[in-house]
Amino acid sequence: MPNDRSDRARRVQLRRDGPLLVEGPVEVVLEDGTTAFSDRCLVALCTCRRSRRYPWCDTSHRSRSRG
Template identity: 75%
Template sequence: MPNVPAERRRVTLQRPGPLLVEGPVEVTLEDGTTVSSDRFCVALCTCRRSGIYPWCDTSHRRRAGADAARRTQPPPT
């Protein structure tokens, strides 16, 4: 895909959560490897907790739930 003019893609930011990108997409990782998906919309992990990184597997939900529970509990006595 590099150096090839492409039509505009829609990208949706969610906080907390993944980056939603209209597909198909090709993602270049930090180590230079490339992964691709032909799906009409993909969720890219932004928290790096995903077991299938760079794709989101909703691992961020478990952490967000744990953080919220910790904030609502009274402090230890």
Template identity: 70%
Template sequence: MRVLMVEPGGPILVEGPVEIELADGSVVVCERPLVALCTCRRSRRHPFCDTSHRRRSAGPAGQAPLSEHG
């Protein structure tokens, strides 16, 4: 497994496929060529990232919400 990128507040990107052993001893497998692993523990798909680390904040009136890493 090779780590490709670690962004503060975001996921760890690694080359797949990967096998991850969780604290309870169970093993999770992902066959994708690039895997995003959650570091914030907000993901509903933990240990995989579902972009829950992004905060959504409303822009000025009439504009769509902005997405930020944080």
């Protein structure tokens, strides 16, 4: 179907000093082989690994000191 979301490319937005924004739903395969799933329409993936909800961003990157 042409309007089926799975048939079109997913949009991924890179943010300087912030999360990776991905159009959902998404399934993330972690280093240990486990998977995390989100059915939200936009998902923020942590890139700094400071999140307590990793792989999901909880804005912990904001508290990182800039030097």
